[in-house]
Amino acid sequence: MAVSTPSERSMLASFITDVTPDLADELEQAAQEFLREHGIAEPITWQPLSLLRFDGHRWCGGQAARTVSYSAGLR
Structure with a gap:
């Protein structure tokens, strides 16, 4: 809703x-x-995971890590 x-x-x-x-x-x-x-084994709050992006750089909680340097025109 x-x-x-x-x-x-x-x-x-x-x-x-x-x-x-x-x-x-x-x-x-x-x-x-x-x-x-309801048999749901999940926490009641959600927190994004720290993931690797497709280019191998770390993705931290929805924000690209500040140490990431963009190359090949990916700005």
């Missing part, structure tokens, strides 16, 4: 600022339980 209207964006912004540490803990526990009950 996408947040697409000004009203929905406002509600989401308000929710984010109103989340207490206790509520965040409860939501995390509910998410873990949901995944477990």
Whole structure:
């Protein structure tokens, strides 16, 4: 479900600022339980892997490593 209207964006912004540490803990526990009950062996948060790109340089979390030097006009 996408947040697409000004009203929905406002509600989401308000929710984010109103989340207490206790509520965040409860939501995390509910998410873990949901995944477990559905046989999903995945973490509840996603973090990109550090991968090798097709040209052999490292790709770190969605950003090309700053030490990569581009050659052959790949800018």
